[in-house]
Amino acid sequence: MRSKIAVVGEKASVMGFRAVGFEVIEAEESAEISATVERLVREEYGVVFLTEQALSKVPGLLDKYKDTRIPAIIPIPGRDGTLGIGMQNLHKSVERAVGADILNH
Amino acid sequence: MALIRVNPTRMELANLKKKLRTSQKGHKLLKDKRDDLMKKFLSLVRENQELRKTVEEKIMGVYEGFVIAGAVMSPAALDEALMMPKQRVELEVGSENLMSVIVPVFSFETSGGEGDNYSYGFVSTSGELDSSVAALADVLPYMLKLAQMEKSAQLLAEEIEKTRRTVNALEYVRIPNLQETIRYIRMKLEENDRGNTTRLMKVKDMIVQQGIEEQKARDEMAG
Numbered sequence: 001m002r003s004k005i006a007v008v009g010e011k012a013s014v015m016g017f018r019a020v021g022f023e024v025i026e027a028e029e030s031a032e033i034s035a036t037v038e039r040l041v042r043e044e045y046g047v048v049f050l051t052e053q054a055l056s057k058v059p060g061l062l063d064k065y066k067d068t069r070i071p072a073i074i075p076i077p078g079r080d081g082t083l084g085i086g087m088q089n090l091h092k093s094v095e096r097a098v099g100a101d102i103l104n105h
Numbered sequence: 106m107a108l109i110r111v112n113p114t115r116m117e118l119a120n121l122k123k124k125l126r127t128s129q130k131g132h133k134l135l136k137d138k139r140d141d142l143m144k145k146f147l148s149l150v151r152e153n154q155e156l157r158k159t160v161e162e163k164i165m166g167v168y169e170g171f172v173i174a175g176a177v178m179s180p181a182a183l184d185e186a187l188m189m190p191k192q193r194v195e196l197e198v199g200s201e202n203l204m205s206v207i208v209p210v211f212s213f214e215t216s217g218g219e220g221d222n223y224s225y226g227f228v229s230t231s232g233e234l235d236s237s238v239a240a241l242a243d244v245l246p247y248m249l250k251l252a253q254m255e256k257s258a259q260l261l262a263e264e265i266e267k268t269r270r271t272v273n274a275l276e277y278v279r280i281p282n283l284q285e286t287i288r289y290i291r292m293k294l295e296e297n298d299r300g301n302t303t304r305l306m307k308v309k310d311m312i313v314q315q316g317i318e319e320q321k322a323r324d325e326m327a328g
Contacts (some may be wrong), residue, residue: 001197001198001199002195002196002197002198003196003197003198004195004196005194005196005213005249013168015171015183015184015187016167016168016171016187016237016238016241017241018187018188018190019187019190019192019238019241020190020192020194020215020238020241020242020245021190021192021193021194021215022194046196046198046209046211047196047211047249047252049248049252066259066263067259067260067263069200069207069208069209069256069260070198070209070256072209072211072252072253072255072256074248074251074252074255074256076160076161076164076248077161077164077165077168079168079171079172081165082161082165086157086161087154087157089255090150090153090154090157090255090258093150093258093259093262094150094262096262096263096265096266097143097146097261097262097265097266098143098147098265099269102147103150103151103154
């Protein structure tokens, strides 16, 4: 299946991704972000990279789509550095599967 | 443990025994599945953790490059340089069956960027921008690998959770209930049997008694 890749986040962070051919959508407000992601899900994007800064504004967004095959919503660090959401998310899935977080930090 | 509400008959007993056998077989299979999934999941997640660290570092490096480029160039020029990308990334989503969990497989193709993937002329842009774009193009495959891994890990985690629940339900609820009910029906049937035997003995006694009395009466008539 052909699909597309999108990068969503604040302008300063995501701007550069345009150069390598990702579809870049600038969104800063929480309503804007969740609306964008919803649209991308509807349009069957395969991968949505979302900056952690944007993700932190819409709590629960990751959990909403974690059990669907696509899109894969993947947190990436924003320009101001990583907030650890991506790692946290990984630990969460371990906790879910094993019942306890057994990854070393 | 709660009994299953059934009639204590032989028919029910046979049915329950069949159900118990199926449950036990299912329990064993699911347990094996869970253990195997767990093994796969843990190695995947460890790899995932490493990859995420690498990707995060690489992306931060790319940002640094862009910051420097942004400092050298005017924001407008930077915007303009990145506005019309030459290269397009096409994503191909396949799927793979990982222990009955369908996970996506991402492969990608870049198109349009013949020779180089700089979407701008070199006059109005700085060299830092070039190297950041090149670095970003380097990170691209890692990012997609990460996406695939994280999604697989999430889907596996979901499947493990589901399997674990089923295993527990079978082990701690379904199988004990069935066993208890089977025992209950067995005991009930035995009790019925015993009741029946005593009843028969009683009836036999009564018939014998009647026979004796009839004999007595006949003897008196004759005597």
